[in-house]
Amino acid sequence: MAEARRLHPDFDITRSWNFPPELLAAHPIAPFDQPLDAYLRRLGFNPDQLEYVRRSYANAAGESIDRLSARAALDDWADTRFGSGDYRILDGYDTIHARLAEGLDIRFHAVVTEIHWSRSGVRVLTADEREFEGASLIITLPLAVLQSGHVRFEPPLPSDKQAAVAALNMAPALKLIYRFGEPVLPREIAALYSAQSPPMWWTPSYGHDAVDGQVWTAFVTGDYARQMRSLGEAGALDAGLRTLRAETERGDLQPVSARWIDWASDPFALGGYSSKPPGAYGARAVLAQPTEDVLYWAGEATASGDAAGTVHGAYLSGVRAAQEVLALGIQQG
Ligand SMILES: Cc1cc2nc3c(=O)[nH]c(=O)nc-3n(C[C@H](O)[C@H](O)[C@H](O)COP(=O)(O)OP(=O)(O)OC[C@H]3O[C@@H](n4cnc5c(N)ncnc54)[C@H](O)[C@@H]3O)c2cc1C
Incomplete structure (x- = not known):
């Protein structure tokens, strides 16, 4: 620490993240939500500190500081479920996929173009004219792919789901x-x-x-x-x-x-990972909710708190959606 402080006069800027509860209480986010940079300015951040947040937190959070929700950021910082350490899988991330995929029937190069759904089931059409049918479907399409309209839902998704998809953001x-x-x-x-x-x-x-x-x-x-x-x-x-x-x-x-x-x-990503703009508070929870007990929703954009935008968030959202489908089977069985 002493060495880092000696080498870098602005080192302590990097250590201004523990907001005392009194400071936050004195500055409620106005009136519903606001951009993170505007809120931090109200807390007293100076330009150097804001610049640091822009380079570190905001860049890692996937969007520019003025397009991030202050309310969501405060929630994420309070979310300590997964700690703050960084971990790297030396043999590559695909070792996780290989393990998870063991024994599963996975069809590659099946580009979904249409999802036809009703209470009685789901039919999925692909670009090469294959069809898949089932009683229910877990959708893990990236947020920006959902936003692009490249996959057509028939009938269209309910308006609250469409609003949640539109409210979130997926920057490059x-x-x-x-x-x-x-x-x-x-x-x-x-x-x-x-x-x-x-x-x-x-x-x-x-x-x-x-x-x-x-x-x-x-x-x-x-x-x-x-x-x-x-x-x-x-x-x-x-x-x-x-x-x-x-x-x-x-x-x-x-x-x-x-x-x-x-x-x-990348047409199958169309961006990095999701972020919450000001006012999109609560959109992830709406996105995660099942639609008519037929369509189930997973993927990083449906994860809660600090887990959104991460691999572990995507994984846990998949576990959650699978449990929802299984619970439905138990109710019906
Ligand atoms: C540059 C970068 C760095 C990152 N660094 C980290 C990190 O250090 N730590 C961390 O935890 N997270 C990191 N993330 C975030 C993490 O990678 C994502 O949150 C996670 O991979 C999302 O998983 P997902 O299953 O929700 O979506 P994805 O992994 O994007 O899976 C969606 C799948 O849908 C497929 N698809 C898209 N369109 C169609 C279609 N029409 N038909 C059929 N299939 C389709 C895609 O090919 C893809 O396989 C990073 C992301 C990026 C971009």
Whole structure:
């Protein structure tokens, strides 16, 4: 701590997150909800502190600080169910999927275009004209795919469900990934926050002996991502490299290879992960509710509190929806 404080005069800005209850009580969110930046300004955040929130919390929360709900942010910060640690699966995330998929009948390349539903059951149509029928359906489509209308519901979803889908937000998310021929920083530095864009960097090759510290990833969402997307892949990679060079004070840094991954241009994602704009308070709970005991809803956008927008939130929402379907079977059986 002392070393970090000595090196970085603004270090304590990063430690201003424990809001005393009296401070929050003295500043109720007005009158129903408001943008996070406006609320933090009312709490007394100065421009440097707001800038820090923009680069850290808001970027990780998936949207720009002025498009995030203050009420939702306060709720998320109070949600301590899952702790605040970061964990990485060294063998890759797909090891989780492989385990969960064991023994299941999974059809790949089945692009759903229409969902016909009624109280008596569901029929799902795919782009290659396959049909699947069932008594009920669990829908885990990404929020932005639901918003896009690429999947047609017949009849249309009830108005409260449509309103919940429309109320939430799914901003673009981008990763810029660079591979260098040698470690970029001393081994003990595995991540950094930049005052420039992209703000969030880490080395995913940390701990992998052959390439330790050689691969660096930048992660942006919200306006950072919108601005990077406007530059195109080559322009965004150049801008990212300039930032990394400035932060590491290594003007000579030259990657062996580099690429971006742009989730907003993936037709099966159309964005990063969901966030709650001001006023969308409560929309996740509505989205999660079953529709007429036929359509069930899972996926990160239906998860509650701090779990929304995460892998564990998506997983738990799937468990919840499966339990809802099973409970229905027990009632009917
Ligand atoms: C860049 C980035 C970094 C992230 N980092 C983290 C992190 O560090 N920790 C963390 O916990 N979470 C992280 N997340 C969030 C996490 O990845 C998501 O919350 C989670 O994967 C969502 O799971 P899901 O099942 O709800 O949706 P998805 O994983 O998006 O699954 C939806 C599925 O629907 C499919 N689909 C879409 N359209 C159709 C269609 N028409 N027909 C059939 N199938 C369709 C898609 O192909 C996809 O397989 C990150 C997300 C991004 C984008």
